[in-house]
Amino acid sequence: MALLKSISGIRGTIGGQPGDTLSPLDIVKFTSAYGTMLKNANPENKKIVIGRDGRISGSMVQGLVSNTLIALGFDVVDLGLSTTPTVEMAVVMEKAVGGIILTASHNPKEWNALKLLNDKGEFISGAEGKELLEVAQNEAFCYAKVDELGTITSGTDLLQKHIDACVNYPLVNKEAIEAANFSIVIDAINSSGAIAVPALLEALGVKKYTVLNAEVNGQFAHNPEPLPEHLRDLCNEVTKQKASMGIAVDPDVDRLCFVCEDGSLFGEEYTLVAVADYILKHRKGNTVSNMSSTRALKDITIKHGGEYTASAVGEVNVVTKMKAVNAVIGGEGNGGIIVPDLHYGRDALIGIALFLTHLALEKKTVKQLRNSYPDYFMSKNKIELTAGVNLSSIFNTIKEKYSKHPINEEDGLKIEFDNDWVHLRSSNTEPIIRIYAESNSETVANNIAKQLMKDIKEAAGK
Helix, strand or coil, rough: CCCCEECCCCEEEEECEEEEEECHHHHHHHHHHHHHHHHCCCCCEEEEEEECCCCCCCHHHHHHHHHHHHHCCCCCEEECCCCEEEEEEHHCCCCCCEEEEECCCCCCCCCCEEECCCCCCCEEECCCCCCCCCHHHHCCCCCCCCCCCCEECCCCCHHHHHHHHHHCCCCCCCCHHHHHCCCCECCCCCHHHHHHHHHHHCCCCEEEEEEECCCCCCCCCCCCCHHHHCCCCHHHHHHHEEEEEEEECCCCCCCEEECCEEEEEEHHHHHHHHHHHHHHHHHCCCCEEECCCCCHHHHHHHHHCEEEECCCHHHHHHHHHHHHHHHEEECCCCCCCCCCCCCCCHHHHHHHHHHHHHHHHHHHCCHHHHHCCCCCEEEEEECCCCCCCCCHHHHHHHHHHCCCEEEECCCEEEEECCCCCEEEEEEECCCCCEEEEEEHHHHHHHHHHHHHHHHHHHHHHH
């Protein structure tokens, strides 16, 4: 069981002791701290947007959060079952002071989280997160008097407004998508994607689609992270139906990956590459992804005359870097697309709309489109952290061992080996070390990752 506090929000498992898990007491405490922080910064704006994914604990957490906000005097716009990008856009649409998304994203069903937004619908900064933890630690809350309690109103129309914004986005071509007559299989992982993705496809004119794991009950049919080992049923169904493609999203619909018509994976790393390729053909400019993402984005960006910049891992870090270099497209190699002139947040719905437009205009199959991009292989691994492990000591040992190679310490350790690289970092969302290695050889990428995992275990043993 765990309770994690990071730039990715307040995240933990349901059940167990307060302070060690995302217990009801912790939910109330951190919601109170967030609301207090907003009241201190902007006492005039009393509106906050909330929404949740389809997790089993979602309704319980939603009730605690909304009633805590009411107790603080806020008026809550409740989207109910929704997506992370919808809540982000709704904060701006509703001119709210902030928003809370109740989702643990790709984590298994026992997890949930409070993802906290500012008045721009973007994740709060590291400095704001530090302030929130201090307010929570001191329990410096002041609840509203009975005549000043807040209210709850429904915001169920805001998903449709989000979909309309995607369909009407200037580079989305509904006519081309409709004419392509795609047949699509969707893996909705028993969450909000079962509502949002079909609604988007219908708005784009896609008539033929099938939804797997369509019941929104939070009983995830498989591990919800859209990785190859979790998508075999989707791949098999695409080939069985002779469909044009498959689409997989995570429970809160901010990550996206595709399956080719032959049942092979397009590769979540290449979701951003394909969408960036399309954007850059029509808008010259710069791109950003985090340093754990494929170098194929850099190759595509240079091809189109732009400049590529890497950021630290974490959506807030990507967004900060995108603003700094005025990027026209950015995101993360985990299938997260950020289209800045729509909103600064990972958004699978605009990603789907742009990818389908690109595919329709190129008049290629999904496999042909994938084969048109540089071919790199990435080995993604993780090691669970035991209580009390000294991560700094482990990283210092590894840094010393590979001191003859270029090393970037902006976010964990990224070590360069000629044309290959490996990135080691502690996760913002789980008590693990992530080990990502990339090469133009699958064997080399796997071997680099295996060696570094061995190094970590040896260093931890010291």
